[in-house]
Structure formats: structure tokens, C-alpha cells
Amino acid sequence: MSAPPLASVTAPPAMASRVATAVVLVALLALPFFQPHQFVLHMLALVAISATVALGLQLLLGFSGQLSIGQAAFYGIGAYTSALLTTKLGVPFLGALFAAGIVAAVTSLLMVPITRLTGAYLAVATLGFSILVYLFIKNEEWLTGGSFGFMGIPRASVFGTVLRNPGHAYLLCVVVAALVYFALAQLQRSRFGRAINAIRQNEDAARASGIPVTLLKSQCFVIAAFVAGLAGSLYAHQVRYLAPNDFTFWKSIEILIMVVIGGMGSLFGAVLGAAVVVLLPEVLREIGDYRMLVFGAVLMAVMLFGEAGVAGFLSAIGRRLGRALRSSGGDGGATQASAARKDRARA
Amino acid sequence: MRELLLEADALVRRFGGLLAVDAVSLGVRRGDIHGLIGPNGAGKTTFLNLIAGVFPVSAGTLRFRGDDITAWSAARRARAGVRRTFQNLKLFPEMTALENVSIGLHASTRAGIFAALARLPGQRREEREIATAAYAALDFVGLAHQAAVVAGTLPYGHRRLLEIARAMVAKPPLLLLDEPAAGLNETEAANLSALILRIRDEGSTIVLVEHHMDVVMAVCDTITVLNHGRKLAEGEPAAIQADPAVIEAYLGQGEASIGEAADAHA
Numbered sequence: 001m002s003a004p005p006l007a008s009v010t011a012p013p014a015m016a017s018r019v020a021t022a023v024v025l026v027a028l029l030a031l032p033f034f035q036p037h038q039f040v041l042h043m044l045a046l047v048a049i050s051a052t053v054a055l056g057l058q059l060l061l062g063f064s065g066q067l068s069i070g071q072a073a074f075y076g077i078g079a080y081t082s083a084l085l086t087t088k089l090g091v092p093f094l095g096a097l098f099a100a101g102i103v104a105a106v107t108s109l110l111m112v113p114i115t116r117l118t119g120a121y122l123a124v125a126t127l128g129f130s131i132l133v134y135l136f137i138k139n140e141e142w143l144t145g146g147s148f149g150f151m152g153i154p155r156a157s158v159f160g161t162v163l164r165n166p167g168h169a170y171l172l173c174v175v176v177a178a179l180v181y182f183a184l185a186q187l188q189r190s191r192f193g194r195a196i197n198a199i200r201q202n203e204d205a206a207r208a209s210g211i212p213v214t215l216l217k218s219q220c221f222v223i224a225a226f227v228a229g230l231a232g233s234l235y236a237h238q239v240r241y242l243a244p245n246d247f248t249f250w251k252s253i254e255i256l257i258m259v260v261i262g263g264m265g266s267l268f269g270a271v272l273g274a275a276v277v278v279l280l281p282e283v284l285r286e287i288g289d290y291r292m293l294v295f296g297a298v299l300m301a302v303m304l305f306g307e308a309g310v311a312g313f314l315s316a317i318g319r320r321l322g323r324a325l326r327s328s329g330g331d332g333g334a335t336q337a338s339a340a341r342k343d344r345a346r347a
Numbered sequence: 348m349r350e351l352l353l354e355a356d357a358l359v360r361r362f363g364g365l366l367a368v369d370a371v372s373l374g375v376r377r378g379d380i381h382g383l384i385g386p387n388g389a390g391k392t393t394f395l396n397l398i399a400g401v402f403p404v405s406a407g408t409l410r411f412r413g414d415d416i417t418a419w420s421a422a423r424r425a426r427a428g429v430r431r432t433f434q435n436l437k438l439f440p441e442m443t444a445l446e447n448v449s450i451g452l453h454a455s456t457r458a459g460i461f462a463a464l465a466r467l468p469g470q471r472r473e474e475r476e477i478a479t480a481a482y483a484a485l486d487f488v489g490l491a492h493q494a495a496v497v498a499g500t501l502p503y504g505h506r507r508l509l510e511i512a513r514a515m516v517a518k519p520p521l522l523l524l525d526e527p528a529a530g531l532n533e534t535e536a537a538n539l540s541a542l543i544l545r546i547r548d549e550g551s552t553i554v555l556v557e558h559h560m561d562v563v564m565a566v567c568d569t570i571t572v573l574n575h576g577r578k579l580a581e582g583e584p585a586a587i588q589a590d591p592a593v594i595e596a597y598l599g600q601g602e603a604s605i606g607e608a609a610d611a612h613a
Contacts, residue, residue: 186466187460192458194453197441198453201440205438205450208425210423210430211453
């Protein structure tokens with residue numbers, strides 16, 4: 001039997017998903033030119049911010065298999081760092097944005113000892129950390145304003161230009177989310193991405209292949225925290241008022257919900273999940289008190305539908321469409337490789 | 348006399364009150380295929396796990412290429428060139444066969460997070476080298492045509508071969524095979540024997556834990572027999588086959604050949 005050439009086996013991700021990603025990105029970037037309502041732009045900016053945190057957790061949970069219910073801690077650390085640096089020290093926004101990521105990442109080094117934990121134990125330990133950070137924010141009034149909140153945060157600015165136009169502030173959030181998205185996609189396809197994926201699927205076999213498991217797990221924590229810190233900074237300058245209640249463990253749970261209902265292991269899924277979690281309660285606002293009831297029911301329905309989440313559902317539809325098109329339009333010629341890749345529901 | 352690649356000196360492993368490995372000393376010569384046999388519960392896999400560093404020894408020392416590796420972690424031993432397969436397959440089920448084998452090259456490649464983000468030329472070259480070497484290893488075990496198939500969907504025999512490819516892709520000085528013939532039919536077992544010999548010829552020294560006596564007798568240069576955690580006998584295959592103590596251990600009575608007795612175990 002003659003084997004197929006190597007090139008056909010290492011083909012890049014399916015063209016269809018690349019095109020879909022590009023179309024979505026262009027549509028999001030073009031949106032402000034159609035002058036939608038200011039509130040729509042604000043909500044979509046919040047979706048982009050949430051998507052950014054969720055992308056970080058997707059790396060941690062979906063790629064490396066570490067369940068954290070503490071991402072709101074790093075989100076909060078990023079938000080307050082950025083708020084403090086811009087208001088008290090007059091640091092320009094871009095510097096504060098970067099510093100917010102760094103401070104969150106450095107704080108996450110406190111988590112290194114607990115990366116030895118797995119599953120429920122790791123989840124509870126990260127939850128504990130989230131609660132500690134919440135209490136710190138709430139009680140250290142001299143620094144954070146405590147439960148009075150942190151007011152007077154300036155708008156984001158880029159190289160001295162203040163982003164007064166809600167469309168521009170929205171674009172900033174989308175651009176940061178997109179940069180994080182493509183950076184993580186790059187990591188996913190790399191030697192590092194393969195190794196953390198291996199750790200998730202079989203830690204013993206990863207060790208037996210010489211992979212430094214604890215080091216790589218810690219690196220995932222640091223990257224996810226950095227990304228959460230960036231998102232926190234964006235949030236601080238988008239909303240311009242911070243309160244401790246924005247960073248309770250419920251926020252951590254929300255971030256987890258985004259990743260899980262979007263589709264574990266899928267970056268695109270994390271974005272979809274963020275959109276659902278942020279927008280659904282707004283859409284349901286008319287039914288008042290019942291909206292969380294419906295929200296909960298939707299979560300259960302999505303999970304019952306399949307573990308691949310919203311992204312898995314969409315890619316299944318895409319596959320069927322593709323098959324229908326191929327069967328009507330003659331021979332498809334999809335390689336085994338791209339079929340196998342699609343099967344793993346990686347968007 | 349060739350030098351010893353691996354020297355185990357009075358290794359002991361206790362699990363609670365059970366002495367799974369009881370002061371076993373063993374030398375594996377460079378270039379040998381060294382069989383490790385014995386009845387079920389003799390301590391073969393435990394001994395292999397001690398060499399691989401899955402859990403620490405209760406007493407004794409282990410030297411690899413002259414270094415005392417007794418305190419080294421499993422990952423560090425793997426990086427130093429001790430690779431293994433598992434009795435119950437441990438693959439990465441959601442990855443393709445090619446990606447599974449690529450993991451075997453993690454320790455011998457370098458590109459980190461920043462190189463991947465910047466897509467440096469060195470990183471891209473390394474990725475091509477990894478793919479090429481992994482593909483060559485798949486071809487070596489006869490799985491090149493399955494390179495793009497997700498590992499979890501491969502038939503059992505192919506999964507066994509895939510695990511061997513992952514363990515040998517980095518051309519490790521020492522390869523530990525834990526019952527690679529388990530569950531294989533006669534034809535597959537014969538092919539496996541040929542494959543083990545070819546891997547040795549590529550430069551790896553092999554420690555083989557195996558119940559399948561056809562495979563053991565076909566490939567081993569030296570055989571160590573364990574029984575109740577102790578070393579019972581050691582020597583060339585023919586001598587082991589004729590050793591009354593070995594036959595006794597396998598059957599309780601010195602009647603049938605150890606081959607038949609082992610088949611009854613398998």
C-alpha cells in the first residue's frame with residue numbers, strides 16, 4: 001500500500017472555517033459605519049470584552065483541561081489596575097491596558113502551587129482565590145473605593161486621541177478581542193498547543209513523552225490571567241465605574257458558562273458563548289423577573305443538545321450544508337485530513 | 348562484554364504491606380532486547396514503572412548511562428531518553444495519529460510560546476521537521492496511511508503500533524515496551540516481533556515485558572524471570588526455557604513448556 005504524501009496530512013484548518021472567521025470579523029469591524037444605536041454598540045463592546053476573558057479560559061479549560069472558577073479575580077485585578085494607573089498616576093490608556101495584563105499575569109503566579117490539583121479540587125481552589133480577590137476589592141477602600149465603587153475612570157485613548165465616539169470605543173474592544181483570538185489560534189496550532197492538548201487527553205502519556213506538565217499548566221494559567229487582565233482594563237474604560245459586585249464569583253461562573261455552552265476547545269465557540277451570555281438577558285429584559293428562568297432553561301437545553309455547544313451545533317449544520325452542496329455539485333474531494341479536523345469541532 | 352545501559356541495584360517497591368518488587372538487581376546491556384517475564388502478579392509492570400519513574404522506589408538505586416536517576420521524575424527520564432508504551436494503551440484519543448507521534452518529539456524540539464506567536468522562521472522550520480520525523484515513524488511501524496485519522500477511531504492493533512511509534516520517534520536510547528503483543532492475533536504478533544527487531548537495529552535498547560512467548564523467544568537476547576517480586580532466573584532464551592525453576596513457577600509442576608503455560612495466562 002502506498003502512503004499519501006505528508007502535505008495532505010498536515011493541511012491547514014479547513015478553508016470554510018477560515019472564511020467564516022474572516023467574514024464575521026469584517027462584519028464586526030464595519031458595523032459602526034452603519035451607525036447603529038449607541039446602546040447596541042455598548043452591548044457589543046461588552047460582548048467583545050467578555051469574549052476576551054472567555055478566550056483566555058478556553059485556553060485554560062478547553063485546551064489544557066484545567067477547570068478554573070476564578071477568572072473573575074484576574075478580570076477584576078486588570079480592571080482596578082487600569083483604573084488606578086490612569087486616574088492616580090496619569091498613565092496613558094495603552095500603557096495601563098498592557099500593565100493590567102501584566103499585573104494579572106504576575107498575580108496568577110500565586111496559582112502555581114495549585115496547578116498540581118485537578119478537576120473539582122482545582123475548581124474549588126480557584127474559586128477560593130476569586131473570593132479572596134473580591135474581599136480585597138471590597139474592603140481595601142483606600143485603594144479601590146470599596147463598596148462605594150471606583151468612579152471617574154477616563155475613556156480609553158489611543159496615542160493621545162480620546163475615544164469619545166462609542167463606535168471607536170467599540171472598535172477598540174473588537175480589535176483587542178480579535179488580536180487575542182488570532183494569538184490563541186496560533187498557539188493552538190503550535191508545539192505548545194499540541195503539548196497542552198496532550199496533557200488534557202492523557203497526563204501520564206504526556207509525562208512519559210517528556211512534557212513538563214506542571215510548567216505548561218502554569219503557563220496556561222498565566223496566559224489566561226494576562227488575557228483576563230486585558231479584558232478587565234477594557235471593561236474599566238468602557239463602563240468607567242467599577243464596583244466590587246462586578247467581580248464576585250458569579251462573574252467567574254458566567255465566564256465558565258460562556259466557554260462551556262459555546263463549545264469546549266473552540267475559540268469561535270468562546271466568542272459565541274460570550275454573545276449568548278451577555279445578550280440573552282438583554283433580549284429577555286421585557287419578561288422581567290422571568291428572564292433568568294429562561295436563561296437557565298436555555299443553558300440546560302444547549303447542554304442537553306450536545307457537549308460541543310453552540311459552535312459544535314453550527315459546524316454540524318455547516319457539514320450538512322457542505323455535504324448537500326457536494327452531492328448536488330458533483331465530486332467533493334474533501335481529504336481525510338480536513339474531515340478528521342472538522343470532526344473535532346475545532347472552529 | 349558490552350557496557351550496561353541500565354543498572355538496577357536491589358530495587359524494592361512496597362504497596363502498603365505488599366512487596367511488589369523485592370530487591371531485584373538487573374543489568375541491561377546496550378543494544379540488547381531484554382525480556383522480562385513471569386506469571387501474573389510477578390511484579391513485571393511494577394518493575395517497568397520503577398524504571399520509567401511512575402512512582403518512586405522504596406529502596407535501591409537505578410543508573411542510566413552511568414547517571415543515578417533514582418530521584419528523577421518520569422518526565423525528566425523521558426527527556427533523558429527513557430521512553431515507554433503502556434500495558435493499557437494511553438494515547439491522545441482526539442488527536443490524529445500524526446499529532447500523537449509529534450508529541451513524542453516534544454522533548455527534542457524547542458519552540459515556545461513567543462516563537463509560536465511570532466511565527467519565527469525557526470519555529471516554522473521546526474514544525475516541518477516535527478511533521479516529517481513523525482510521519483517517518485508512522486511509516487516505520489506501517490501506519491503512514493492512517494496519519495490523518497483520529498487516534499480514538501483506529502482499530503486496536505493500529506493503536507498499539509501508534510503508541511510504539513510515539514515512543515520510538517525520538518530514537519530513545521532505552522525503550523520500555525509493556526506487553527505490546529497483548530490482544531494481537533498470531534499474524535500481528537509475528538509482525539510485532541519483526542518491528543521490535545527493526546527498532547533495536549535503529550539503535551534503541553529495549554526492555555520487553557510480555558506474556559506472548561513466541562514474541563519473547565523470537566526477539567530477546569536475554570530474559571529475566573520474576574516471580575513473587577523476586578528474580579527467579581536470568582539467561583538466554585534457550586536456557587530459560589529449559590530451567591526447571593522457571594517451569595515450576597509457571598505451572599506449579601514441571602510438566603508443560605513455559606510457552607503453553609504463559610499462553611494459558613494470556
